[in-house]
Amino acid sequence: MRILLYGGSFDPPHNGHMNNLRAAAARVKPDKVVVMPAGVSPFKRGTCASGALRIEMCRCFSALAEEQAVPALEVSGWEVEQAERGRRNYTVLTLEMLAAEYPGAALYLAIGSDMLLTFDGWHRWQDILKLAHLVVTSRNIGDDPVLHEKAKRLDAAGARILFAPVEALPMASSDLRARLAAGERCENELPPLVRRVIQREGLYRENKGDNNHEPETGKGACAQPLE
Template sequence: MKVLLYGGTFDPPHNGHMNNLRAALDLVQPDRAIVMPAGIPPHKAASATPGAVRLAMCRCFTALSPVVEVSDWEIRQGGRSYTVHTLEMLRARFPDAALYLSVGSDMLLSFQKWCRWQDILQMAALVVESRRPGDEGALQTAADALQAAGGRVLFARAESYPCASSDLRTGRIPRAEWPRHLPAPVLQVIEEEGLYPAADALPATKEDCGHDL
Protein backbone atom coordinates (compact mmCIF):
# COMPACT_ATOMS: atom_id res chain seq x y z
CA MET A 1 0.00 0.00 0.00
CA LYS A 2 1.24 3.49 -0.89
CA VAL A 3 0.15 6.64 0.97
CA LEU A 4 0.99 10.12 -0.34
CA LEU A 5 0.96 13.17 1.96
CA TYR A 6 0.42 16.59 0.40
CA GLY A 7 0.56 19.42 2.93
CA GLY A 8 0.56 23.18 2.81
CA THR A 9 -1.07 26.34 4.09
CA PHE A 10 -3.44 26.44 1.09
CA ASP A 11 -4.51 30.05 1.64
CA PRO A 12 -5.97 29.75 -0.95
CA PRO A 13 -5.25 26.56 -2.91
CA HIS A 14 -4.77 27.43 -6.59
CA ASN A 15 -4.18 25.68 -9.90
CA GLY A 16 -0.47 25.42 -9.17
CA HIS A 17 -1.26 23.30 -6.14
CA MET A 18 -3.61 21.22 -8.28
CA ASN A 19 -0.87 20.70 -10.89
CA ASN A 20 1.62 19.63 -8.23
CA LEU A 21 -0.70 17.07 -6.68
CA ARG A 22 -1.71 15.78 -10.11
CA ALA A 23 1.96 15.23 -10.99
CA ALA A 24 2.62 13.44 -7.70
CA LEU A 25 -0.42 11.21 -8.22
CA ASP A 26 0.75 10.32 -11.73
CA LEU A 27 4.21 9.40 -10.48
CA VAL A 28 3.41 7.56 -7.25
CA GLN A 29 0.04 6.01 -8.13
CA PRO A 30 -0.89 5.92 -4.43
CA ASP A 31 -3.69 3.94 -2.86
CA ARG A 32 -4.47 6.96 -0.68
CA ALA A 33 -3.47 10.61 -1.10
CA ILE A 34 -4.02 12.77 1.98
CA VAL A 35 -4.23 16.54 1.58
CA MET A 36 -3.28 18.11 4.92
CA PRO A 37 -3.87 21.84 5.48
CA ALA A 38 -1.41 23.06 8.09
CA GLY A 39 -2.33 24.60 11.41
CA ILE A 40 0.56 27.07 11.65
CA PRO A 41 3.48 26.16 9.36
CA PRO A 42 6.85 26.56 11.11
CA HIS A 43 8.37 28.66 8.32
CA LYS A 44 5.47 31.15 7.95
CA ALA A 45 3.28 33.41 10.03
CA ALA A 46 -0.10 32.09 11.09
CA SER A 47 -2.74 32.30 8.40
CA ALA A 48 -5.48 34.86 8.95
CA THR A 49 -7.92 32.51 7.22
CA PRO A 50 -9.54 30.09 9.69
CA GLY A 51 -8.50 26.47 9.41
CA ALA A 52 -12.06 25.31 8.78
CA VAL A 53 -12.31 27.64 5.78
CA ARG A 54 -8.98 26.53 4.32
CA LEU A 55 -10.14 22.96 4.83
CA ALA A 56 -13.32 23.69 2.87
CA MET A 57 -11.30 25.20 0.02
CA CYS A 58 -9.11 22.09 -0.08
CA ARG A 59 -12.11 19.96 -1.07
CA CYS A 60 -11.20 21.03 -4.62
CA PHE A 61 -8.39 18.45 -4.60
CA THR A 62 -10.81 15.53 -4.42
CA ALA A 63 -11.76 16.18 -8.05
CA LEU A 64 -8.33 14.93 -9.14
CA SER A 65 -8.79 11.30 -8.10
CA PRO A 66 -10.99 9.01 -5.99
CA VAL A 67 -7.94 8.25 -3.83
CA VAL A 68 -7.65 11.87 -2.63
CA GLU A 69 -8.99 12.76 0.81
CA VAL A 70 -8.69 15.92 2.90
CA SER A 71 -7.69 15.72 6.55
CA ASP A 72 -8.09 18.24 9.36
CA TRP A 73 -5.59 16.44 11.60
CA GLU A 74 -2.95 19.20 11.70
CA ILE A 75 -5.58 21.90 12.17
CA ARG A 76 -7.11 19.99 15.09
CA GLN A 77 -3.73 19.64 16.81
CA GLY A 78 -3.42 23.40 17.29
CA GLY A 79 -0.13 25.31 17.34
CA ARG A 80 2.64 24.84 14.82
CA SER A 81 2.45 21.93 12.40
CA TYR A 82 5.58 19.85 11.90
CA THR A 83 5.70 17.36 9.06
CA VAL A 84 7.60 14.82 11.15
CA HIS A 85 4.69 14.60 13.61
CA THR A 86 2.19 14.12 10.79
CA LEU A 87 4.28 11.35 9.28
CA GLU A 88 4.55 9.66 12.67
CA MET A 89 0.75 9.72 12.87
CA LEU A 90 0.47 8.20 9.39
CA ARG A 91 3.11 5.58 10.19
CA ALA A 92 1.05 4.52 13.22
CA ARG A 93 -2.17 4.54 11.20
CA PHE A 94 -0.71 2.68 8.21
CA PRO A 95 2.16 0.61 9.68
CA ASP A 96 2.69 -1.47 6.55
CA ALA A 97 2.39 1.33 3.99
CA ALA A 98 5.10 3.00 1.94
CA LEU A 99 4.83 6.72 2.71
CA TYR A 100 5.52 9.48 0.19
CA LEU A 101 5.81 13.18 1.00
CA SER A 102 5.06 15.76 -1.69
CA VAL A 103 7.28 18.86 -1.52
CA GLY A 104 7.92 21.82 -3.79
CA SER A 105 11.35 22.39 -5.26
CA ASP A 106 11.96 25.36 -2.96
CA MET A 107 11.30 23.12 0.03
CA LEU A 108 13.81 20.56 -1.23
CA LEU A 109 16.53 23.21 -1.26
CA SER A 110 15.89 24.06 2.40
CA PHE A 111 14.95 20.57 3.56
CA GLN A 112 17.91 20.13 5.91
CA LYS A 113 16.51 23.03 7.99
CA TRP A 114 13.30 21.12 8.70
CA CYS A 115 12.58 19.76 12.16
CA ARG A 116 14.04 16.23 12.45
CA TRP A 117 14.63 16.03 8.72
CA GLN A 118 16.64 12.83 9.08
CA ASP A 119 13.63 11.11 10.67
CA ILE A 120 11.43 12.32 7.81
CA LEU A 121 13.80 10.69 5.31
CA GLN A 122 13.56 7.43 7.20
CA MET A 123 9.77 7.46 7.10
CA ALA A 124 8.93 8.76 3.63
CA ALA A 125 10.24 9.17 0.11
CA LEU A 126 10.23 12.78 -1.11
CA VAL A 127 8.27 13.60 -4.25
CA VAL A 128 9.47 16.92 -5.66
CA GLU A 129 7.41 19.10 -8.01
CA SER A 130 7.61 22.56 -9.59
CA ARG A 131 11.01 22.66 -11.18
CA ARG A 132 11.89 26.11 -12.43
CA PRO A 133 14.23 26.58 -15.42
CA GLY A 134 17.78 26.95 -14.17
CA ASP A 135 17.17 25.17 -10.87
CA GLU A 136 18.00 21.69 -12.12
CA GLY A 137 21.60 21.67 -10.94
CA ALA A 138 20.82 22.95 -7.43
CA LEU A 139 17.92 20.52 -7.08
CA GLN A 140 20.01 17.55 -8.12
CA THR A 141 22.74 18.56 -5.69
CA ALA A 142 20.19 18.81 -2.86
CA ALA A 143 18.66 15.46 -3.86
CA ASP A 144 22.07 13.79 -3.94
CA ALA A 145 22.87 15.07 -0.45
CA LEU A 146 19.59 13.77 0.95
CA GLN A 147 20.02 10.41 -0.74
CA ALA A 148 23.52 10.15 0.69
CA ALA A 149 21.89 10.68 4.10
CA GLY A 150 19.65 7.68 3.49
CA GLY A 151 16.69 9.35 1.82
CA ARG A 152 14.87 8.67 -1.42
CA VAL A 153 14.03 11.58 -3.73
CA LEU A 154 11.74 11.34 -6.77
CA PHE A 155 11.07 14.10 -9.29
CA ALA A 156 7.53 14.49 -10.62
CA ARG A 157 6.75 16.15 -13.93
CA ALA A 158 5.31 19.50 -12.84
CA GLU A 159 6.49 22.87 -14.00
CA SER A 160 6.45 25.95 -11.78
CA TYR A 161 3.07 27.69 -11.94
CA PRO A 162 3.05 31.50 -12.44
CA CYS A 163 0.94 32.28 -9.37
CA ALA A 164 1.37 32.42 -5.61
CA SER A 165 -1.24 32.32 -2.87
CA SER A 166 0.18 35.58 -1.49
CA ASP A 167 -0.36 37.26 -4.88
CA LEU A 168 -4.04 36.37 -4.68
CA ARG A 169 -4.45 37.45 -1.05
CA THR A 170 -2.76 40.82 -1.53
CA GLY A 171 -4.16 41.81 -4.92
CA ARG A 172 -1.04 41.46 -7.05
CA ILE A 173 -3.31 39.35 -9.22
CA PRO A 174 -6.59 41.28 -9.68
CA ARG A 175 -9.86 39.54 -8.86
CA ALA A 176 -10.93 39.66 -12.51
CA GLU A 177 -8.13 37.17 -13.28
CA TRP A 178 -8.82 34.80 -10.39
CA PRO A 179 -10.94 32.36 -12.44
CA ARG A 180 -7.76 31.60 -14.44
CA HIS A 181 -5.88 30.59 -11.31
CA LEU A 182 -8.45 29.18 -8.86
CA PRO A 183 -10.67 26.09 -9.06
CA ALA A 184 -14.37 26.94 -9.10
CA PRO A 185 -15.06 25.44 -5.63
CA VAL A 186 -12.34 27.66 -4.16
CA LEU A 187 -13.79 30.75 -5.79
CA GLN A 188 -17.17 29.85 -4.33
CA VAL A 189 -15.79 29.59 -0.78
CA ILE A 190 -13.91 32.88 -1.18
CA GLU A 191 -17.11 34.63 -2.27
CA GLU A 192 -19.25 33.06 0.45
CA GLU A 193 -16.76 33.86 3.22
CA GLY A 194 -15.74 37.30 1.95
CA LEU A 195 -12.06 36.35 2.01
CA TYR A 196 -9.03 38.46 1.11
CA PRO A 197 -10.42 42.02 1.32
CA ALA A 198 -6.86 43.31 0.88
CA ALA A 199 -7.09 42.18 -2.74
CA ASP A 200 -9.61 44.98 -3.31
CA ALA A 201 -7.61 47.57 -1.38
CA LEU A 202 -4.37 47.47 -3.39
CA PRO A 203 -3.79 48.25 -7.06
CA ALA A 204 -2.74 45.27 -9.15
CA THR A 205 0.79 45.28 -10.57
CA LYS A 206 2.31 43.61 -13.59
CA GLU A 207 5.18 42.03 -11.64
CA ASP A 208 5.92 38.39 -12.20
CA CYS A 209 4.41 36.12 -9.57
CA GLY A 210 6.56 34.29 -7.08
CA HIS A 211 6.31 30.70 -5.96
CA ASP A 212 4.80 30.86 -2.49
CA LEU A 213 2.77 27.74 -1.86
Protein backbone atom coordinates (compact mmCIF):
# COMPACT_ATOMS: atom_id res chain seq x y z
CA MET A 1 0.00 0.00 0.00
CA ARG A 2 1.25 3.46 -0.90
CA ILE A 3 0.24 6.46 1.20
CA LEU A 4 0.98 10.02 0.09
CA LEU A 5 1.08 12.66 2.83
CA TYR A 6 0.56 16.29 1.87
CA GLY A 7 0.95 18.70 4.75
CA GLY A 8 1.16 22.44 5.18
CA SER A 9 -0.37 25.42 6.91
CA PHE A 10 -2.98 25.75 4.12
CA ASP A 11 -3.78 29.27 5.29
CA PRO A 12 -5.57 29.31 2.90
CA PRO A 13 -5.24 26.33 0.52
CA HIS A 14 -5.06 27.50 -3.10
CA ASN A 15 -4.93 26.20 -6.64
CA GLY A 16 -1.15 25.94 -6.49
CA HIS A 17 -1.54 23.41 -3.67
CA MET A 18 -4.11 21.53 -5.74
CA ASN A 19 -1.80 21.54 -8.75
CA ASN A 20 1.16 20.21 -6.77
CA LEU A 21 -0.82 17.44 -5.09
CA ARG A 22 -2.23 16.38 -8.45
CA ALA A 23 1.32 16.15 -9.85
CA ALA A 24 2.70 14.29 -6.82
CA ALA A 25 -0.12 11.74 -6.99
CA ALA A 26 0.49 11.21 -10.70
CA ARG A 27 4.16 10.55 -9.94
CA VAL A 28 3.74 7.89 -7.23
CA LYS A 29 0.18 6.60 -7.87
CA PRO A 30 -0.75 6.19 -4.19
CA ASP A 31 -3.55 4.05 -2.85
CA LYS A 32 -4.47 6.74 -0.33
CA VAL A 33 -3.79 10.47 0.05
CA VAL A 34 -3.73 12.14 3.46
CA VAL A 35 -3.99 15.94 3.51
CA MET A 36 -2.75 17.19 6.88
CA PRO A 37 -3.17 20.85 7.91
CA ALA A 38 -0.44 21.77 10.38
CA GLY A 39 -1.31 22.52 13.98
CA VAL A 40 1.33 25.20 14.39
CA SER A 41 4.16 24.91 11.89
CA PRO A 42 7.66 24.94 13.46
CA PHE A 43 8.69 27.25 10.61
CA LYS A 44 5.99 29.90 11.00
CA ARG A 45 4.90 32.35 13.66
CA GLY A 46 1.28 31.23 13.60
CA THR A 47 -1.78 30.85 11.41
CA CYS A 48 -4.50 33.37 10.62
CA ALA A 49 -7.34 30.86 10.28
CA SER A 50 -8.14 28.44 13.08
CA GLY A 51 -7.31 24.77 12.77
CA ALA A 52 -10.98 23.87 12.37
CA LEU A 53 -11.44 26.34 9.51
CA ARG A 54 -8.28 25.22 7.73
CA ILE A 55 -9.49 21.62 7.97
CA GLU A 56 -12.81 22.71 6.46
CA MET A 57 -11.09 24.63 3.66
CA CYS A 58 -8.87 21.63 2.90
CA ARG A 59 -11.94 19.68 1.88
CA CYS A 60 -11.42 21.47 -1.44
CA PHE A 61 -8.86 18.74 -2.19
CA SER A 62 -11.75 16.27 -2.50
CA ALA A 63 -12.28 17.74 -5.96
CA LEU A 64 -9.12 15.89 -7.03
CA ALA A 65 -10.72 12.59 -6.05
CA GLU A 66 -13.86 13.53 -7.97
CA GLU A 67 -11.78 14.16 -11.10
CA GLN A 68 -9.95 10.87 -10.41
CA ALA A 69 -6.59 12.63 -10.11
CA VAL A 70 -6.14 10.94 -6.73
CA PRO A 71 -7.67 7.81 -5.16
CA ALA A 72 -9.18 7.75 -1.67
CA LEU A 73 -8.46 11.09 0.02
CA GLU A 74 -8.64 11.92 3.72
CA VAL A 75 -8.34 15.35 5.32
CA SER A 76 -6.83 14.61 8.72
CA GLY A 77 -7.05 16.85 11.76
CA TRP A 78 -4.40 14.91 13.68
CA GLU A 79 -1.77 17.67 13.77
CA VAL A 80 -4.39 20.28 14.67
CA GLU A 81 -5.52 18.03 17.53
CA GLN A 82 -1.92 17.73 18.73
CA ALA A 83 -1.65 21.52 18.87
CA GLU A 84 -4.93 21.80 20.76
CA ARG A 85 -3.44 19.46 23.37
CA GLY A 86 -0.45 21.74 23.77
CA ARG A 87 1.95 19.65 21.70
CA ARG A 88 4.19 21.15 19.05
CA ASN A 89 4.26 18.72 16.18
CA TYR A 90 6.89 17.88 13.59
CA THR A 91 6.58 16.08 10.26
CA VAL A 92 8.64 13.15 11.51
CA LEU A 93 6.10 12.52 14.28
CA THR A 94 3.25 12.54 11.78
CA LEU A 95 5.08 10.01 9.63
CA GLU A 96 5.73 7.83 12.67
CA MET A 97 2.01 7.95 13.45
CA LEU A 98 1.13 6.90 9.89
CA ALA A 99 3.75 4.13 9.92
CA ALA A 100 2.20 2.75 13.11
CA GLU A 101 -1.34 3.06 11.75
CA TYR A 102 -0.48 1.42 8.41
CA PRO A 103 2.21 -1.20 9.12
CA GLY A 104 4.15 -2.15 6.02
CA ALA A 105 2.84 0.73 3.93
CA ALA A 106 5.22 2.71 1.73
CA LEU A 107 5.02 6.35 2.81
CA TYR A 108 5.54 9.32 0.51
CA LEU A 109 5.76 12.97 1.54
CA ALA A 110 4.83 15.64 -1.00
CA ILE A 111 6.76 18.89 -0.56
CA GLY A 112 7.38 22.05 -2.55
CA SER A 113 10.75 23.04 -3.94
CA ASP A 114 11.26 25.72 -1.28
CA MET A 115 10.95 23.04 1.40
CA LEU A 116 13.55 20.82 -0.26
CA LEU A 117 16.08 23.64 -0.25
CA THR A 118 15.77 23.97 3.54
CA PHE A 119 15.06 20.31 4.27
CA ASP A 120 18.28 19.66 6.20
CA GLY A 121 17.05 22.21 8.74
CA TRP A 122 13.97 20.12 9.56
CA HIS A 123 13.68 18.30 12.87
CA ARG A 124 15.18 14.78 12.47
CA TRP A 125 15.31 15.14 8.70
CA GLN A 126 17.42 11.99 8.32
CA ASP A 127 14.67 9.98 10.01
CA ILE A 128 12.11 11.51 7.65
CA LEU A 129 14.10 10.12 4.70
CA LYS A 130 14.14 6.70 6.36
CA LEU A 131 10.39 6.77 6.94
CA ALA A 132 9.27 8.18 3.59
CA HIS A 133 10.23 9.07 0.06
CA LEU A 134 10.09 12.78 -0.71
CA VAL A 135 8.05 13.78 -3.75
CA VAL A 136 9.16 17.25 -4.83
CA THR A 137 7.12 19.64 -6.96
CA SER A 138 8.53 22.92 -8.21
CA ARG A 139 7.03 26.24 -7.14
CA ASN A 140 9.24 28.33 -9.40
CA ILE A 141 9.98 28.13 -13.10
CA GLY A 142 13.56 27.17 -13.92
CA ASP A 143 14.68 25.95 -10.50
CA ASP A 144 15.26 22.29 -11.49
CA PRO A 145 19.10 22.40 -11.55
CA VAL A 146 19.28 23.82 -8.02
CA LEU A 147 16.76 21.28 -6.74
CA HIS A 148 18.55 18.27 -8.21
CA GLU A 149 21.87 19.43 -6.79
CA LYS A 150 20.30 19.77 -3.35
CA ALA A 151 18.72 16.32 -3.65
CA LYS A 152 22.13 14.78 -4.38
CA ARG A 153 23.57 16.31 -1.23
CA LEU A 154 20.68 15.04 0.90
CA ASP A 155 20.40 11.59 -0.67
CA ALA A 156 23.61 10.52 -2.37
CA ALA A 157 22.13 7.18 -3.43
CA GLY A 158 19.29 8.95 -5.21
CA ALA A 159 16.69 6.49 -3.93
CA ARG A 160 14.63 8.55 -1.48
CA ILE A 161 13.88 11.80 -3.32
CA LEU A 162 11.59 11.81 -6.34
CA PHE A 163 10.59 14.68 -8.60
CA ALA A 164 7.08 15.19 -9.91
CA PRO A 165 6.89 17.04 -13.24
CA VAL A 166 4.51 19.95 -12.91
CA GLU A 167 3.82 23.28 -14.56
CA ALA A 168 4.71 25.68 -11.77
CA LEU A 169 1.94 28.00 -10.59
CA PRO A 170 3.86 30.61 -8.58
CA MET A 171 1.55 31.66 -5.77
CA ALA A 172 1.85 31.80 -2.01
CA SER A 173 -0.75 31.85 0.75
CA SER A 174 0.96 34.88 2.33
CA ASP A 175 0.52 36.89 -0.89
CA LEU A 176 -3.10 35.80 -1.18
CA ARG A 177 -3.80 36.85 2.41
CA ALA A 178 -2.44 40.31 1.62
CA ARG A 179 -4.57 40.56 -1.51
CA LEU A 180 -7.67 39.38 0.35
CA ALA A 181 -7.01 41.96 3.06
CA ALA A 182 -6.89 44.59 0.32
CA GLY A 183 -10.35 43.54 -0.85
CA GLU A 184 -9.48 41.26 -3.78
CA ARG A 185 -11.50 38.08 -4.29
CA CYS A 186 -8.65 35.98 -5.76
CA GLU A 187 -11.13 33.96 -7.80
CA ASN A 188 -8.43 32.58 -10.11
CA GLU A 189 -6.28 31.36 -7.23
CA LEU A 190 -8.74 30.01 -4.65
CA PRO A 191 -11.09 27.02 -5.05
CA PRO A 192 -14.80 27.87 -4.66
CA LEU A 193 -15.15 26.08 -1.31
CA VAL A 194 -12.22 28.06 0.12
CA ARG A 195 -13.70 31.36 -1.07
CA ARG A 196 -17.03 30.49 0.54
CA VAL A 197 -15.43 29.78 3.92
CA ILE A 198 -13.35 32.97 3.75
CA GLN A 199 -16.42 35.06 2.95
CA ARG A 200 -18.60 33.38 5.57
CA GLU A 201 -16.04 33.77 8.36
CA GLY A 202 -14.60 37.12 7.32
CA LEU A 203 -11.08 35.68 7.20
CA TYR A 204 -7.94 37.63 6.28
CA ARG A 205 -9.56 41.02 6.62
CA GLU A 206 -7.25 43.97 7.02
CA ASN A 207 -6.52 44.82 10.65
CA LYS A 208 -8.45 47.97 11.53
CA GLY A 209 -6.09 48.94 14.33
CA ASP A 210 -7.32 50.33 17.63
CA ASN A 211 -10.88 50.64 16.33
CA ASN A 212 -11.14 46.88 15.99
CA HIS A 213 -12.24 45.51 19.36
CA GLU A 214 -12.94 42.02 18.07
CA PRO A 215 -11.60 39.34 20.45
CA GLU A 216 -8.44 37.52 19.42
CA THR A 217 -10.35 34.28 18.97
CA GLY A 218 -12.93 35.87 16.70
CA LYS A 219 -13.17 36.22 12.96
CA GLY A 220 -10.05 37.49 11.26
CA ALA A 221 -7.82 36.62 14.21
CA CYS A 222 -4.46 34.94 13.82
CA ALA A 223 -3.71 31.89 15.92
CA GLN A 224 -0.36 32.14 17.66
CA PRO A 225 1.96 29.20 18.28
CA LEU A 226 1.97 27.44 21.61
CA GLU A 227 4.87 28.27 23.89
